[in-house]
Amino acid sequence: MRAIVDCNSFYCSCERLFRPELMLRPVVVLSNNDGCIISRSDEAKTLGVEMAGPYFKAKPLIEKYNVATFSSNYNLYGDLSWRVMETLRVLLPPNCVEVYSVDEAFLNLDHIPPQELPAFAQYIRHTVEQWTGIAVSIGVAPTKVLSKVANRLAKKHKQVTNCVLVLDSKRKIEQALHKTPVDDVWGVGYQYAEKLKKLNIHTAYDLSIKDIGWAQKQLGGVTGVRLVRELKGMISSDMEDERLRKKMIATTRMFGSPVTDLKDIKEAVATYTSRAAEKLRRQYSAANIISVFVVPKEESHTTYFRHGPTVSSYIKLPVATSFTQELIKPALELTERLYEKGRIYKKAGVMLSGIVPDDSVQGNLFKKPEENNHRLLMDTIDNVNFAMRDDVLKFASSGTTRNWKMRQELRSPRYTTRWDELCMVR
Secondary structure (H helix, E strand, C coil), X not given: CEEEEEECCHHHHHHHHCCHHHCCCCEEEECHHHCEEEEECHHHHHHCCCCCCEHHHHHHHHHHCCCEEECCCHHXXXXXXXXXXXXXXXXXXXXXXXXXXXXXXXXXXXXXXXHHHHHHHHHHHHHHHHHHCCCEEXXXXXXXXXXXXXXXXXXXXXXXXXXXEECCCXXXXXXHHHCCEHHHCCCCCHHHHHHHHHCCCCEHHHHHCCCHHHHHHHCCCHHHHHHHHHHCCCCCCCCCCCCCCCCCEEEEEEEEEEECCHHHHHHHHHHHHHHHHHHHHHCCEEEEEEEEEEEEECCCCCCCCCECCCEEEEEEEEEEECCHHHHHHHHHHHHHHHCCCCCCEEEEEXXXXXXXXXXXXXXXXXXXXXXXXXXXXXXXXXXXXXXHCCCCCCCHHHCCCCCCCCCCCCCCCCCCCCHXXXXXXX
């Protein structure tokens, strides 16, 4: 059996954790630059606040019902996510937890006797909430796709299920599939959902009774076959090992306000490059290729907002490196090459690829080892910045004012990662 543990309205739950007076009050969390709504409490959903809707559009409703509104606080969310996942790792044997996203994890429950699954799932739910303060819902079933179906129903009917649903029989699985629209099946996107409805497939059960050959023709080959097999209760996507080394590292951000000056864009790119290089060193790797992209704002006379086309370029480095200065220089060269005077830019980003272990990079025979990769200097900078936060040590090309920084006007304190923002109890 497989299970998925999903945090309930995760970002909202994180905000409520240190503000218990918000427990019965509707809460929403906004995306980067306070643009759209990306998390809603159950109370906000009941009021009709739309998911992914623009904040300015929902603002009258939010103000009318006194909805607590927060900017994204990724430092807080990341730390609490780590606590939830570590709790799961403590409760289960080694290699039985697969972190799927910031608020979801798959569990391998093969070691639990079938008759004990409901009680064990409730034990996990209770323990996670007690140890971290974050409420979760758990769906248990023979496959990952079916566990997602179970989890959806557990969250939708919290009062009945107590946030846990176990599909441990053919009858229960069929009932759950009948209650699940095909749009809500994990792995079925909007376009495939529309296609399936035209083929008179409206529920997960309708899809589950299709044969494998049909799935291969109609649902994109191997991916569709795996989906239908999992709906039939046959494991096609088993637990995956944690990927310790990423094959590509990217740092991208929307600007806090439209940017037109090359100097501001170069500062942003230098900052993003520094952050990507830090991630690279954290996994003891070096990169052969650096790519930079910028996104201009496209003038539009329609009512729909549109970005302009992404403009990008890359440079292949002569030697793989993780030294920030050696990555910033080509990144700024690419920025100058991509920039067009007179255009307004909304976003920029840096991507590192061609990643190899840093101890496999061929160094210069006539230099000291520490001069070949500047590891000692970089480790010192990383350690200071980790301890003191907020990029205390940075390269001058990253700028000092950073007027282009992401807008977070409603951000809550970073309670768990900043000494000066600890929660005060009086």
